[in-house]
Amino acid sequence: MNYILFSDHTRHKLLPFTHTRPVADIRCGIMTMRERWEHYLQAGTSTLTPGYLQDVYMLLLSTDNMLVNGAVFASKELSEAILKLEQGQKLLQGDTLLAARTSITELDINDLLPHNFDEIQYTGPVDRLEHVWDIFALNDRALRNDYALLTERSAASGAQFEGVTVLGNDLYVEEGAEIGAGCIINTHKGPVYIGRNAKVLEGTMIRGPLALCEDSVVKMGAKLYGATTIGPGCKVGGELNNVVFFANSNKAHDGYLGNAVIGEWCNLGADTNCSNLKNNYDEVKIWDEHSKKATSTGLTFCGLLMGDHSKCGINTMFNTGTVAGVSCNIFGAGFQEKFIPSFCWGGPEGITTYAIDRAIETANRMMGRRGKRLNAAEQEMLRYIFEHTAEQRNWFAKS
Numbered sequence: 001m002n003y004i005l006f007s008d009h010t011r012h013k014l015l016p017f018t019h020t021r022p023v024a025d026i027r028c029g030i031m032t033m034r035e036r037w038e039h040y041l042q043a044g045t046s047t048l049t050p051g052y053l054q055d056v057y058m059l060l061l062s063t064d065n066m067l068v069n070g071a072v073f074a075s076k077e078l079s080e081a082i083l084k085l086e087q088g089q090k091l092l093q094g095d096t097l098l099a100a101r102t103s104i105t106e107l108d109i110n111d112l113l114p115h116n117f118d119e120i121q122y123t124g125p126v127d128r129l130e131h132v133w134d135i136f137a138l139n140d141r142a143l144r145n146d147y148a149l150l151t152e153r154s155a156a157s158g159a160q161f162e163g164v165t166v167l168g169n170d171l172y173v174e175e176g177a178e179i180g181a182g183c184i185i186n187t188h189k190g191p192v193y194i195g196r197n198a199k200v201l202e203g204t205m206i207r208g209p210l211a212l213c214e215d216s217v218v219k220m221g222a223k224l225y226g227a228t229t230i231g232p233g234c235k236v237g238g239e240l241n242n243v244v245f246f247a248n249s250n251k252a253h254d255g256y257l258g259n260a261v262i263g264e265w266c267n268l269g270a271d272t273n274c275s276n277l278k279n280n281y282d283e284v285k286i287w288d289e290h291s292k293k294a295t296s297t298g299l300t301f302c303g304l305l306m307g308d309h310s311k312c313g314i315n316t317m318f319n320t321g322t323v324a325g326v327s328c329n330i331f332g333a334g335f336q337e338k339f340i341p342s343f344c345w346g347g348p349e350g351i352t353t354y355a356i357d358r359a360i361e362t363a364n365r366m367m368g369r370r371g372k373r374l375n376a377a378e379q380e381m382l383r384y385i386f387e388h389t390a391e392q393r394n395w396f397a398k399s
Contacts (some may be wrong), residue, residue, distance in 0.1 A: 150172075170191035262304070
């Protein structure tokens, strides 16, 4: 069986994060959507995604393909239903395609399947990413489910760390992790998962549910509230509340960030602060990049949503429900605009275009500090995004 995770129309509602990745590679909980599917299916996966991403995310085809919706949270029951599908059958919940088994060897993401496939309705519960704010809003449930899944054959950690206070019994610590003296870890409100080689420096206070993924670092004296995920290779400090960091991003200093999502290879300068609650306690609206209009989240709390490779300077202030695109360089006194298109340079005193070659150089310098570099396909992906977001930047400059 050849497993392919596909991105459906939901990808448009998950910008700016789906500019640079398929829906399946969004992190929510301890794992990405892909990692969770691969765990349940016990198999590797490839990806069907828009053309400009396809060279970055490989697609493998055979005469027996199982297509699985990458926006759907994998579960034991759903995986079992998918594995029962026969050739020419598709599994739906309502109008949402969950999975299909096909011998077709040429797939079009915009016209996925012939209409003559036999339909099977799935009646069990299904969680899926439908809006960009779901990434942090569903993180609590995803964290708890992932913790149970990853530790089901292991007892909670019995490791002892000098001078560390642990409240409750739901702490799991992977091999090589370090926890400094004076740390307080409270698992009464939810489990805490500390990944391989992660470091929690002295004086940190943690309240679950929370995950520190592999090689992540929490700086001294940080205050981390659940439901929060610190992805692989991230460094965080200050105060965090219900935040998802994808991977290799930094908020290493004081400042507040709440109800937020930070992509990969981002850096938030010292004392960056983000509002996540309006003064009138009204529902938060954010800018929908695809529909080009403001949309209500239905949430009272919503903070910063920042795409890959974006950076901000020291003392940056973000308003409630701010969306920043890919490869932005944001700085300046006062509150930033609530929508900052990809490849913008500047802040309240004026914004210009961040030249693509300079943006790629900056990305490579940051990645180089961790022994990585943009490959040719990733550079072409960024150039595509730069060209196809030019209209947004032009509109921004005129407004």
